[in-house]
Amino acid sequence: MARTVLITGSSSGIGRATAEVFARAGWNVAATSRRGELTFPRMAGKVVTPRLDVTDEQTIGGAVEQVVAQFGAIDVLVNNAGYGLNGPLEGIAPEQLEHQFHTNVFGLAAVTRLVLPVLRERGGTIVNVSSIGGRLAFPFGCAYHATKFAVEGLSESLRFELLPFGIQVKLVEPGGTRTDFLSRSQQWASHPAYEGPLRRFQEMARQLDDRLPGPEGVAKVIYRAATDGSSRLRYPAQPGPYLLLRGLLPDGLWQRLVGVALGMHAGSPRTVADQGR
Numbered sequence: 001m002a003r004t005v006l007i008t009g010s011s012s013g014i015g016r017a018t019a020e021v022f023a024r025a026g027w028n029v030a031a032t033s034r035r036g037e038l039t040f041p042r043m044a045g046k047v048v049t050p051r052l053d054v055t056d057e058q059t060i061g062g063a064v065e066q067v068v069a070q071f072g073a074i075d076v077l078v079n080n081a082g083y084g085l086n087g088p089l090e091g092i093a094p095e096q097l098e099h100q101f102h103t104n105v106f107g108l109a110a111v112t113r114l115v116l117p118v119l120r121e122r123g124g125t126i127v128n129v130s131s132i133g134g135r136l137a138f139p140f141g142c143a144y145h146a147t148k149f150a151v152e153g154l155s156e157s158l159r160f161e162l163l164p165f166g167i168q169v170k171l172v173e174p175g176g177t178r179t180d181f182l183s184r185s186q187q188w189a190s191h192p193a194y195e196g197p198l199r200r201f202q203e204m205a206r207q208l209d210d211r212l213p214g215p216e217g218v219a220k221v222i223y224r225a226a227t228d229g230s231s232r233l234r235y236p237a238q239p240g241p242y243l244l245l246r247g248l249l250p251d252g253l254w255q256r257l258v259g260v261a262l263g264m265h266a267g268s269p270r271t272v273a274d275q276g277r
């Protein structure tokens with residue numbers, strides 16, 4: 001009997017590529033998205049495309065109901081929906097930060113909570129799409145990194161809670177991947193005090209995007225994490241050299257390396273008396 005996967009954020013990038021990998025392998029696929037009604041080429045598995053906004057519990061509940069009515073069960077949940085808010089913390093408005101957490105963390109938690117009663121019926125796997133940015137941090141990513149570090153902690157705890165139910169929790173940690181992430185989906189905050197370094201950072205991000213690998217490799221890692229039957233938690237996907245370097249280099253050297261790459265040098269600390277002027 002075909003198994004069923006529900007994927008969030010399937011309209012583009014990693015989510016869409018993941019839907020295609022599962023469908024080619026003959027799975028029933030619920031490729032959910034905020035606008036719904038996506039089109040996919042005909043593949044071995046059946047694909048349905050319910051509307052699901054991770055910040056709207058009604059749409060989550062509706063999508064889960066529809067998928068269970070259509071396929072009878074959910075075996076794998078892929079929490080993929082997310083976006084990056086970049087810019088200096090001083091320039092981030094509270095509502096921007098809240099929306100970043102609503103989507104990347106609270107949304108993931110809400111979908112998981114509403115899918116769990118179905119998953120508990122016969123066991124399964126939850127794959128949370130984190131990032132190498134859930135294990136290390138680059139400048140101007142306070143908001144995004146905070147959400148992905150949160151996803152790592154949530155997943156690492158949840159895996160223990162769900163062991164008795166035969167449900168595995170997996171973390172897939174992509175490195176830079178060419179999707180809509182660095183273009184359409186990306187949001188920026190700014191502040192005049194950080195103008196120069198922020199401009200350099202934005203320019204580097206733009207140049208990097210063209211050289212990144214596409215999302216298919218990450219989708220295959222998600223498929224492997226969902227189906228390998230192991231108790232392994234973390235699956236880096238196209239991580240580049242950064243995770244390795246962060247683990248190998250002493251902290252001070254890592255800080256200098258990232259600082260030099262982005263032209264962010266240490267200023268001279270002013271005395272308390274100077275700061276009062």
Ligand SMILES: NC(=O)c1ccc[n+]([C@@H]2O[C@H](COP(=O)([O-])OP(=O)(O)OC[C@H]3O[C@@H](n4cnc5c(N)ncnc54)[C@H](OP(=O)(O)O)[C@@H]3O)[C@@H](O)[C@H]2O)c1
Pocket residue numbers: 008009010011012013014015033034035052053054055080081082083084103107129130131132133173174175176177178179180181182184185215
């Ligand atoms: N690309 C990278 O370099 C990279 C690296 C590490 C981790 N990641 C992670 O990979 C995941 C997928 O990103 P991507 O690279 O494939 O970027 P993407 O092409 O921009 O896809 C992001 C998806 O998330 C969806 N989404 C955003 N807010 C949503 C909401 N409230 N409810 C439901 N869906 C929502 C978007 O839907 P709409 O079409 O409606 O906007 C889109 O389908 C994200 O969690 C991201 O943090 C990406």
